[in-house]
Amino acid sequence: MPRYKLVNGERIQLTAEEEAQRDQEEADWEAGAFDRAITDLRQRRNNLLSDTDFHALSDVTMSDEMKQYRQDLRDITVGLSTKEQVEDKEFPTKP
Helix, strand or coil: CCCEEEECCEEEECCHHHHHHHHHHHHHHHHCHHHHHHHHHHHHHHHHHHHCHHHHCCCCCCCHHHHHHHHHHHCCCCCCCCHHHHHHCCCCCCC
């Protein structure tokens, strides 16, 4: 299916070179999908860990449930290799 661009309000079909460039841009974007998804997951995980950092202070006794929760958060990225796996990952419930 041909693609088009607007030039001065006129719809013009992309040249073969422009089509090839656009195809490459789309392939590059798709190739980076996992990296974008895992970066987002790690950022969300890091925020949740930060929210519980005060439990790890030396003058606080951390419960076993909190220790497990924090370990589950740290392990959340283990074994993930596809964007779909990342998107299906559920965060543990905070005790």
